[in-house]
Amino acid sequence: MPEYAHPEVLVDTEWVAQHHADAKVRVAEVDYDPAANYELGHVPGAVLFDWRKDINDPLARDLLSPEALNALFGRAGIHAETTLVLYGDFNNWFAAFAFWVFKYYGVHDVRLMNGGRKKWIAEDRAMTKEVPSPPAGKFHAHPADPALRSYFEEVRRALPDVAAKKLVLVDVRGPKEFSGEITAPPEYPNEHAQRGGHIPGAVNIPWAQAVSEDGTFKSAADLAQLYAGKGVTASTPVITYCRIGERSSHTWFVLKYLLGYPDVKNYDGSWTEWGNQIRSPIEKP
Numbered sequence: 001m002p003e004y005a006h007p008e009v010l011v012d013t014e015w016v017a018q019h020h021a022d023a024k025v026r027v028a029e030v031d032y033d034p035a036a037n038y039e040l041g042h043v044p045g046a047v048l049f050d051w052r053k054d055i056n057d058p059l060a061r062d063l064l065s066p067e068a069l070n071a072l073f074g075r076a077g078i079h080a081e082t083t084l085v086l087y088g089d090f091n092n093w094f095a096a097f098a099f100w101v102f103k104y105y106g107v108h109d110v111r112l113m114n115g116g117r118k119k120w121i122a123e124d125r126a127m128t129k130e131v132p133s134p135p136a137g138k139f140h141a142h143p144a145d146p147a148l149r150s151y152f153e154e155v156r157r158a159l160p161d162v163a164a165k166k167l168v169l170v171d172v173r174g175p176k177e178f179s180g181e182i183t184a185p186p187e188y189p190n191e192h193a194q195r196g197g198h199i200p201g202a203v204n205i206p207w208a209q210a211v212s213e214d215g216t217f218k219s220a221a222d223l224a225q226l227y228a229g230k231g232v233t234a235s236t237p238v239i240t241y242c243r244i245g246e247r248s249s250h251t252w253f254v255l256k257y258l259l260g261y262p263d264v265k266n267y268d269g270s271w272t273e274w275g276n277q278i279r280s281p282i283e284k285p
Contacts, residue, residue: 002222005260009099009253010217011085011110013120015157016113020045020085026078029117030055030088030095032246037089040254041154043120047076047134049086051094051246055101063101063268066141077134080108090167090209091215091243093246100249100266104149110168112253115215122214148252150239150267152277154246155199158239159281162201168232169202170240172251177243178204180284183275185243193275197284199241203230207247210254225257234261239273241267 004010014029020027020043027046031037049055054072055064064072064164078084084107088095092112101111113120121127161167176182180196198204209226212218218226238255240248245268252266274280 003246004258005220006257009257010114011111012114013123013125016043016085016087022178023231024077024081025085026083026085027087028076030086030098032089034259037117039129041129043087044126044128044130045132047132049098051097055094063104066105066144069102069105069141070139073138073139078137078139080139082109082137084110084112086110087116088117089117091211092116093250096250096253097246100148100252104145104240106145118215124141132276147263148265150265152269152273155239155267155274156280159200165231165236167237167239169199170232170238170248170251171198172207172240172242172247173204173206174206175204177271193243193271195275197275197282199274200283202244202283203232205230205232205251207242207250210251217254217258220258223254227255227259234259239264239265239267240269243271243284244268245270
């Protein structure tokens with residue numbers, strides 16, 4: 001995949017089929033609903049990362065702590081030198097979120113399986129219900145990297161820069177969410193915000209426009225054309241957001257690693273925070 005800025009972070013299904021049993025490789029399926037995915041069958045040798053229980057704090061609306069990450073990797077048999085390959089459902093939404101979190105904590109060699117669970121199944125590759133029990137790993141998370149994450153107040157303070165086109169806000173939700181016609185995606189119709197609309201000045205580039213029918217990422221040339229057409233280029237800082245940060249981490253991955261944009265942050269508070277926050281400004285047609 002030499003066309004991408006950082007092709008090493010993306011592997012295809014054939015690579016996973018050949019290397020999933022390697023001693024220095026750990027494959028992990030990241031699911032929002034493991035009962036509907038991992039438990040029905042998964043890549044042989046793949047461990048489960050439950051998005052809600054493993055990648056998020058159990059009480060606070062926040063990411064897992066560094067200590068929780070160390071414990072998670074310990075259970076999964078992951079060391080500092082392990083090549084960690086992530087894949088999941090919904091075209092790798094939640095796998096991309098985990099990738100972003102792990103990079104936030106300085107995980108060096110983490111990759112996505114292009115096409116995710118959907119492509120693996122479409123190719124009729126081997127599946128198993130066997131849950132692996134790898135030997136314990138030892139990992140120490142790095143300090144969180146503030147260059148990868150945005151918070152509510154930072155985004156609010158940045159609105160003048162957005163208006164002046166010194167910073168680009170990319171809303172990766174569907175057009176009906178962006179317009180405020182609906183307040184949750186069709187996949188999760190009961191998870192609403194109090195108000196619909198979008199952050200003032202944001203451009204709407206739905207995450208799905210970055211992938212092909214089989215769930216794999218489009219070429220670098222097609223991706224560059226897609227984002228440049230909406231004023232999203234490498235020369236301007238970018239903040240991505242969606243509803244809870246998982247779809248926006250998918251776009252963050254595209255901009256940061258496939259296109260090589262130097263300054264891209266993910267606002268994981270996203271619309272569930274912005275649309276519920278008292279006196280937060282919104283735009284709505």
